[in-house]
Amino acid sequence: MFQATLALFISLSAFAQAGGSIRARFTDSAGGAVVAEVRVLELKDGAEVFHGHAEPSGTVLTSALKPGNYRLIASAPGFRRVDLRGVRVKAGKMVDLGPREMGFSGCDTPGMSCSYYGSSTEQIDWRAEIGDHRGSVRVHRQCGLDIDNEVKTVCPEPNEGPNWLIRSGFELRVVEAKGHFYLEAVNGAAISRPNSSDASCGDARFTKSRIPVDGLGTGVDFCTRSTQGSVAHVFFTEDVERGSESIALWVVTRKR
Numbered sequence: 001m002f003q004a005t006l007a008l009f010i011s012l013s014a015f016a017q018a019g020g021s022i023r024a025r026f027t028d029s030a031g032g033a034v035v036a037e038v039r040v041l042e043l044k045d046g047a048e049v050f051h052g053h054a055e056p057s058g059t060v061l062t063s064a065l066k067p068g069n070y071r072l073i074a075s076a077p078g079f080r081r082v083d084l085r086g087v088r089v090k091a092g093k094m095v096d097l098g099p100r101e102m103g104f105s106g107c108d109t110p111g112m113s114c115s116y117y118g119s120s121t122e123q124i125d126w127r128a129e130i131g132d133h134r135g136s137v138r139v140h141r142q143c144g145l146d147i148d149n150e151v152k153t154v155c156p157e158p159n160e161g162p163n164w165l166i167r168s169g170f171e172l173r174v175v176e177a178k179g180h181f182y183l184e185a186v187n188g189a190a191i192s193r194p195n196s197s198d199a200s201c202g203d204a205r206f207t208k209s210r211i212p213v214d215g216l217g218t219g220v221d222f223c224t225r226s227t228q229g230s231v232a233h234v235f236f237t238e239d240v241e242r243g244s245e246s247i248a249l250w251v252v253t254r255k256r
Contacts, residue, residue: 019064020089022050024097026058026074026082033058034102036074036082043069043085067091073217078112080105080195081219105221106199108134108233108252133253136237140246144170144186147224147232151251171226174247175210181240181247182210188227194220201231213247216240230254 026034038060040050049070054060060074067090074082079102089095106112135151143155146169154170171189175182185191190206194216197204201223211222213236221235230253238248 019066020091020093020095021065022062022070022072022087022089022095022097024060024072024074025099026054026060026076027099027101028079029101029104031099034076034079036060036076036079036102038062039073040065040087041071041073043071046071061094065089072097074100074102075219076102078105078107078109079103080221081217083217083220103195104199105219105235106233108199108221108235108250109219110136110235110237110250134251136248136250138246138248139172139174141174141176141181143174145172145174145249145251146170147172147251147253148226148228148230151232151253171230171232172224179242181213181242181244183213183222183247184210185224190225192223194222197223199233201225201233204231213240214242 026036028034036054038052039048040062041048049065050062070087070089072084072087082100082102087095133151137151137153139145139153143153146152146154173184173186175184185208190208191211192204192206204223206225216236217239218236224232232251232253235250237250240247
């Protein structure tokens with residue numbers, strides 16, 4: 001009797017300590033498989049516990065994970081990142097997240113190289129045809145981003161008054177209020193909400209309201225429009241954390 005009870009106790013203890021897992025399938029908007037790179041982080045401290053790639057079918061199944069709350073991040077060139085927080089894993093259970101669509105973020109995506117073929121066999125860089133400008137920028141708190149005159153940042157001089165906003169002529173400003181980060185369109189410009197438009201920004205719904213950006217992750221994109229007709233497709237290239245000194249962006253501008 002004692003041995004049977006001990007065996008049952010050991011069995012139950014082993015089950016309680018057994019790892020769970022996460023399963024998901026990543027697709028494009030047409031339902032086709034996306035072979036995404038997948039990372040799983042502990043939600044509490046950000047420690048990485050899984051790093052791998054989806055199968056050709058777009059499916060990924062993580063290795064055993066201890067019970068707890070996790071964050072799953074899936075990325076692929078040309079697609080918007082999937083960022084799922086608070087995925088609850090229980091002992092001995094598989095969490096099936098089902099199919100997850102990865103929206104197309106287009107050829108503007110950092111690290112994405114696009115080209116097309118003309119009537120001849122010559123390969124043409126699409127960027128030269130559109131006449132855009134692209135580049136990485138880091139915008140510090142209270143500083144601004146100019147998209148009409150190449151891509152550059154503008155910051156106020158010490159003790160400079162509020163009129164510097166107008167004199168500088170930039171379109172986007174990083175604002176900190178009560179410990180939170182916001183993006184604000186200024187000088188007649190407008191901004192779209194993150195991940196709300198297509199890759200060309202053609203269907204973007206612009207607003208002049210401040211956009212909160214705390215917690216937004218790498219790959220999240222938005223659009224901005226200037227009074228001179230420039231439209232910029234902008235990506236975050238780093239996660240936005242509270243208390244950060246700056247925001248890292250990848251900016252692609254076009255004249256419309």
